[in-house]
Amino acid sequence: MSDIICQRILLKLSGEALMSEAGGSIDPEIVQRLAQEVKDLCDAGIQVGLVIGGGNILRGAEKASEGLNRVTSDQMGMLATVINALAMQDALEYLGQPVRVMTALKINQVCEDYIRRRAVRHLEKGRVAIFAAGTGNPFFTTDTAASLRAIEIDAELMIKATKVKGVYSADPNKVADAVFYPRLTYDEAIDQRLNVMDTTALVLCRDNNLPMRVMNIFEPGAVMRLMRGEDIGSLIVRK
Structure with missing residues (x-):
């Protein structure tokens, strides 16, 4: 493992990453491909914590804006993340990778x-730990949950998986001349409102000196190349 730059990481996936182009909430082929990427990391000796959003199924804030009580809608969103976590657990176990889903809500039967x-301890035993149900509290996003769990498990790096190369000044799919940032600080990301993560998540990472890498999860093998020292995506650091 001498060529691996991090021994323990937290990977944050959006729920939308699991969706098919046709719009289905969970595409088994995509989940299986992402699971293979995670297993490859584990096979290389890297300890992987995983947080998956629930936006492919339900977004609590959106439902609240439609008239649903915010606390109730956020709780529904937490349950959506559990569904995604179970799908990923199944895909990893199919590949022979030990995994545990741990949730901030009590759902002991699943x-x-x-x-x-x-x-x-799960991570030290070589198991993937999937952290579901956010922080267990309303008004907090899964981005904040990912930052919190990364800090709690002493991850050396948090990886924010996206559908684009990294951090841009604007959405590169909508703005042709959007500027790519290969490296920036948390304060710059916050001050310029670059929509990397919500502010609470960024502040948590900044104050606990946790570096974050934002990269395209749909580039095959990119995470492993990053772990072997290749400069991929955008790096966000304290200063």
Whole structure:
């Protein structure tokens, strides 16, 4: 493992990453491909924590804007992340990769409660730890949950998986001359409102000196190349 730059990482996937182009909420082929990427990391000796959003199924904030109570809608969104976590667990187990889903809500018949020490032990045993149900509290996004879990498990790097190369000044799919940032600070990301993550998540990473790499998860093998030292995507650091 001498050529691996990080021993423990937290990978944050959006729920939309699991969707098919046809619009289905979960595409089994995409989930299987992403699971293979995660297994390759584990096979290289990297400990992987994973947080998956629920936006492919339901976004709590959007439902609240439609008239649903915000607390209730956020709880529904937390359950959506559990569904995605179980789908990823199934795909990883199909590949022979040990995995545990740990949730901030008590759903003991389908997954474990999140306990930090147990999560770290799972990682040390070579199991993927999937952290579901966000922080267990309304008004907090899965981005914030990813930052929190990364800090709690002492991850060396958080990887924000997107559908674009990294951080841009604007959406590169909509703005042709959007500027790509290969490296920036958390303060720059916050001050310029670059929509990398919500502000709470960015502040958590900044204040705990946790570096973040934003990259395209749909580029095959890119995460492994990053772990072997290749400069991929955008790096966000404290200063």
